[in-house]
Amino acid sequence: MNHKYNVLEAIDAGVSLLERTDNPRLESEVLLSHILNVPRSWLIAHPSKPLSLTNQTQFINIVNRRKEGLPLPYLLGHWEFFGLDFLVDKHVLIPRPETELLVEIAISISNKLKRPLVADIGTGSGNIAVSLAYKVPKALLIASDISFNALLLAKTNSLKHKTSRQIQFVQADLLKGLPKVDIICANLPYLTTHETFTLEVGLNEPHLALNGGHNGLKYIKQTIITAKSHLREHGTLLLEFGDNLETIMQIVARCFADAKLTTHYDLARRPRILQVST
Ligand SMILES: C[S@@+](CC[C@H](N)C(=O)[O-])C[C@H]1O[C@@H](n2cnc3c(N)ncnc32)[C@H](O)[C@@H]1O
Structure with a gap:
C-alpha cells in the first residue's frame, strides 16, 4: 500500500471492495468512522484529511472481513x-x-x-x-x-x-x-x-x-x-x-x-x- 488515502479516497476504496453488499457507501463510511473513532458526519466534513498508515491498514482489513461476509455488528462490536x-x-x-x-x-x-x-x-x-x-x-x-x-x-x-x-x-x-x-x-x-x-x-x-x-x-x-x-x-x-x-x-x-x-x-x-x- 504505497498511496496514502485521504478520507474520501478511503471511502471510495471501501465502496468498490464492498460492491456486493446492500449499501456499499453507507457500510464503507460506518466502518471508516469506527476505525477513526469519529461520527460519520465528521467524515463528510473532512474529505481531504489524510489517514495514518495504521488507520489505513486497519480500514482495509476490516472492509475485507466485511467483504468475506462477516456481519457488520460483529465487526463494529x-x-x-x-x-x-x-x-x-x-x-x-x-x-x-x-x-x-x-x-x-x-x-x-x-x-x-x-x-x-x-x-x-x-x-x-x-x-x-x-x-x-x-x-x-x-x-x-x-x-x-x-x-x-x-x-x-x-x-x-x-x-x-x-x-x-x-x-x-x-x-x-x-x-x-x-x-x-x-x-x-x-x-x-x-x-x-x-x-x-x-x-x-x-x-x-x-x-x-x-x-x-x-x-x-x-x-x-x-x-x-x-x-x-x-x-x-x-x-x-x-x-x-x-x-x-x-x-x-x-x-x-x-x-x-x-x-x-x-x-x-x-x-x-x-x-x-x-x-x-x-
Ligand atoms: C435466538 S437466540 C436469542 C437471543 C436474544 N434473546 C435475542 O432476542 O436476540 C437464542 C438464545 O437461546 C440460548 N439457548 C439455546 N439453548 C438454550 C437452552 N437449552 N436453555 C437456555 N438458553 C438456550 C442461546 O444461547 C441464545 O442466546
Whole structure:
C-alpha cells in the first residue's frame, strides 16, 4: 500500500471492495468512522484529511472481513436494539428488529402490574431483558441462557444501561430451576438443523442461538410444556417463532386449556409473536 488515502479516497476504496453488499457507501463510511473513532458526519466534513498508515491498514482489513461476509455488528462490536446500544460478539445472536415487538408487548403488560417479575429465557446479548428493565424501572427480571459467554456479555450490557440492579443473570436450561413469574419472554433457537447448516446466517452466528432441532421446535415445545408451572396467576407467555405457527398453536392448546391466544405480526406482516395469556 504505497498511496496514502485521504478520507474520501478511503471511502471510495471501501465502496468498490464492498460492491456486493446492500449499501456499499453507507457500510464503507460506518466502518471508516469506527476505525477513526469519529461520527460519520465528521467524515463528510473532512474529505481531504489524510489517514495514518495504521488507520489505513486497519480500514482495509476490516472492509475485507466485511467483504468475506462477516456481519457488520460483529465487526463494529455493537448494535442498536430498541433505541439502546448493545455490545455484541460471536457468542450471541445479533439482536433483530422483529424482536422489538416482543419487548413492546412485554412493556405494555408489565406497566399494568404493580411489581412485575419477568423471565427472559435464552437472553443472548440481554437485549430483551435490558430493554424491558430500562423502560420499566419497577420490573424485576431473571435473564437466563445456557451459554455462559452470552451471560457475561448480557451482564455487561445491563451494567452499560444501568439496569443490573433489576436483573439477575442465571445459567439455566430453559425454565429449569426458575421461579414462578408474571411474564416469560422467549426468543429461542427456531431454525431447523438443516436451515442452520445451509442458510448464510449459520455461517456467522452461533448455532447454539439458531438450531432448534430437526423441525425447529425443540426448545419452543419444551418451553410451552413447562411454562404453566412457572407462571403466576394471570401470567403471560410471549414466544417469538419462525414458520410453525399452526403446530405451535396445537401444542399450546394441549398445555393451556383456558388461555387466550393472540398472534402479533411484524412490519413485514408475518406472524412473529404468540402471546399466551392465562
Ligand atoms: C435466538 S437466540 C436469542 C437471543 C436474544 N434473546 C435475542 O432476542 O436476540 C437464542 C438464545 O437461546 C440460548 N439457548 C439455546 N439453548 C438454550 C437452552 N437449552 N436453555 C437456555 N438458553 C438456550 C442461546 O444461547 C441464545 O442466546
